[in-house]
Amino acid sequence: MxxxxxxxxxxxxxxxxxxxxxxxxxxxxxxxYTIQLASSIEDLDKIISKMLKRLRDWYxxxxxxxxxxxxxxxxxxxxxxxxKSELMKKYKIKESMGGDFKDTEAMECQRKETLKMIEFxxxxxxKLEKLMEKNFPNIxxxxxxxxxxxxxxxxxxxxxxxxxxxxxxxILGAEKxxxxxxxxxxxxPKYGIILSHPYVAESKEKAKSARKLADKISIxxxxxxxxxxxxxxxxxxxxx
Amino acid sequence: MxxxxxxxxxxxxxxxxxxxxxxxxxxxxxxxYTIQLASSIEDLDKIISKMLKRLRDWYxxxxxxxxxxxxxxxxxxxxxxxxKSELMKKYKIKESMGGDFKDTEAMECQRKETLKMIEFxxxxxxKLEKLMEKNFPNIxxxxxxxxxxxxxxxxxxxxxxxxxxxxxxxILGAEKxxxxxxxxxxxxPKYGIILSHPYVAESKEKAKSARKLADKISIxxxxxxxxxxxxxxxxxxxxx
Numbered sequence: 001m002x003x004x005x006x007x008x009x010x011x012x013x014x015x016x017x018x019x020x021x022x023x024x025x026x027x028x029x030x031x032x033y034t035i036q037l038a039s040s041i042e043d044l045d046k047i048i049s050k051m052l053k054r055l056r057d058w059y060x061x062x063x064x065x066x067x068x069x070x071x072x073x074x075x076x077x078x079x080x081x082x083x084k085s086e087l088m089k090k091y092k093i094k095e096s097m098g099g100d101f102k103d104t105e106a107m108e109c110q111r112k113e114t115l116k117m118i119e120f121x122x123x124x125x126x127k128l129e130k131l132m133e134k135n136f137p138n139i140x141x142x143x144x145x146x147x148x149x150x151x152x153x154x155x156x157x158x159x160x161x162x163x164x165x166x167x168x169x170x171i172l173g174a175e176k177x178x179x180x181x182x183x184x185x186x187x188x189p190k191y192g193i194i195l196s197h198p199y200v201a202e203s204k205e206k207a208k209s210a211r212k213l214a215d216k217i218s219i220x221x222x223x224x225x226x227x228x229x230x231x232x233x234x235x236x237x238x239x240x
Numbered sequence: 241m242x243x244x245x246x247x248x249x250x251x252x253x254x255x256x257x258x259x260x261x262x263x264x265x266x267x268x269x270x271x272x273y274t275i276q277l278a279s280s281i282e283d284l285d286k287i288i289s290k291m292l293k294r295l296r297d298w299y300x301x302x303x304x305x306x307x308x309x310x311x312x313x314x315x316x317x318x319x320x321x322x323x324k325s326e327l328m329k330k331y332k333i334k335e336s337m338g339g340d341f342k343d344t345e346a347m348e349c350q351r352k353e354t355l356k357m358i359e360f361x362x363x364x365x366x367k368l369e370k371l372m373e374k375n376f377p378n379i380x381x382x383x384x385x386x387x388x389x390x391x392x393x394x395x396x397x398x399x400x401x402x403x404x405x406x407x408x409x410x411i412l413g414a415e416k417x418x419x420x421x422x423x424x425x426x427x428x429p430k431y432g433i434i435l436s437h438p439y440v441a442e443s444k445e446k447a448k449s450a451r452k453l454a455d456k457i458s459i460x461x462x463x464x465x466x467x468x469x470x471x472x473x474x475x476x477x478x479x480x
Contacts, residue, residue: 021337028301028339036298037346043294047287054283058276061268097261099268106277106367113360120353127346 030135031158037128038149044121051114052077058107063087063098077115138220141232142213142239143197150193151217162225169221170194170214199239212239270375271398277368278389284361291354292317298347303327303338317355378460381472382453382479383437390433391457402465409461410434410454439479452479 056067056076063084069091070076079087088096129145136158139148154172155161161169171178173192181188191210194200194217203209216235223231295317296307303324309331310316319327328336369385376398379388394412395401401409411418413432421428431450434440434457443449456475463471 018335021335024337025339028337030341032301032339033341033344033347036294036301040294040298040346040350043290047290050283050287054276054280058280061272061276095258095261097264097268099265099272101270101273103371104273106280106364106371107273109360109364109367110280116356120349124346124349127349131343131346 029158030131031152034128034131034135034149035153035157037124037131038146038153041121041124041128041146042150044117044124048114048117048121051110051117055080055107055110055114058110059098061099062101062104062107063093063096065093065096065098066091074118077111077118080111136221136224137230138223138228138232138235139217141230142216142220142235143194147194147197148217151221154193158221158225162221164218164221166211166215166218169218170210269398270371271392274368274371274375274389275393275397277364277371278386278393281361281364281368281386282390284357284364288354288357288361291350291357295320295347295350295354298350299338301339302341302344302347303333303336305333305336305338306331314358317351317358320351376461376464377470378463378468378472378475379457381470382456382460382475383434387434387437388457391461394433398461398465402461404458404461406451406455406458409458410450 052073059067059080066080066087067076070079082090084096084098087093125146128149129140132140132145132148136148136152139151142148143151151169151172152158152161155164164172171189171192172194174189175192177186177189180186190207191200194210194213195206197213199213200206200209216239220232220235223229292313299307299320306320306327307316310319322330324336324338327333365386368389369380372380372385372388376388376392379391382388383391391409391412392398392401395404404412411429411432412434414429415432417426417429420426430447431440434450434453435446437453439453440446440449456479460472460475463469
């Protein structure tokens with residue numbers, strides 16, 4: 001009798017584990033994958049800036065006159081494909097203070113690898129935007145792929161983002177400033193990562209624009225979560 | 241008269257600037273270049289660990305059962321070239337808790353790029369070792385290319401390294417522990433980055449081995465700085 005019950009209990013236990021596994025698997029939806037991709041792009045940004053800094057540091061001892069003249073990173077990395085003598089001719093550097101190293105292959109490799117990393121980041125961003133457009137068309141239409149994905153990443157999931165009020169979305173990414181405000185009474189933040197959206201960045205009244213944009217993103221995220229129809233173009237229209 | 245003197249002064253000034261430029265250029269010797277290469281390899285180590293962490297994080301939602309079973313990073317990155325079904329078969333995973341994502345291209349790209357980065361780091365290290373062998377044969381024979389270059393990097397130049405006593409070389413890279421010792425009377429560090437040398441790492445009496453090795457490195461650096469003849473093999477012999 002007792003062994004019979006034990007075997008039943010064992011079966012019940014296994015069934016339970018199976019169901020839980022299934023539930024966990026089903027909870028891992030496309031938004032979780034998208035969060036990983038968005039975070040990996042943020043990683044890549046840091047990696048590229050580290051590699052660029054190293055390349056500039058290296059040029060500082062090879063041809064110090066050039067780093068200052070080429071403030072733009074893309075220009076710097078494409079121009080340094082030229083040889084030292086070519087660069088000196090082009091930028092009219094009579095005499096350089098840089099050292100005469102025999103073998104600069106390692107530096108050239110660092111330059112090429114940095115360039116490859118920049119290209120890789122661009123490819124990954126394209127993939128992210130494609131994914132976002134497919135899975136969250138409304139958020140993407142209003143906020144753009146990268147900002148949309150970052151908002152989902154900070155919220156934790158599309159479900160959580162859709163439950164946030166617009167005023168929370170407005171300051172997502174400015175948690176530090178928010179808590180400083182709550183703790184010490186400093187001025188509250190007016191915008192989080194949506195500041196990098198051109199609608200806010202190029203606006204003269206940034207706080208007002210941020211509020212408007214967050215409002216539309218909030219609506220878009222609710223529609224996307226409940227798989228509603230596409231209203232992204234209308235929301236975008238209302239922003240103008 | 242006055243204008244004549246001014247023109248002379250002007251000439252003198254220009255000549256001076258020219259000489260200073262030349263002196264700066266001449267001070268930038270191969271060791272400064274080597275320092276950049278060694279630091280770039282340290283950067284790459286951090287970059288690779290960041291990229292690996294991201295890849296593991298990503299697999300945590302795709303096939304969480306696999307990350308734990310493959311603790312070794314190299315094994316992990318080569319095994320994950322296989323498809324999910326292949327991996328599940330090989331590691332006898334009946335049912336995975338990972339999500340079923342339609343498009344995992346971005347994750348696969350991250351894996352490939354991480355692998356490329358590991359290869360790039362290996363290539364750069366080879367270049368460093370070649371450079372070190374050519375310019376600092378004695379240090380390289382005793383300490384190895386990478387550790388030797390890191391020691392030069394911490395010291396600032398081969399000149400400075402050659403002026404350090406062996407006891408300083410022994411704890412280069414453990415500055416934090418040293419200052420903690422000086423400030424609060426905690427136990428002083430017994431070794432710095434030379435701990436990663438097999439002679440110290442595999443020794444049972446690490447502190448003693450570190451002292452011996454630092455002694456030989458100190459001699460080697462003096463010989464290399466003054467461009468003496470090759471005594472690296474003898475120094476190495478004495479360590480045994």
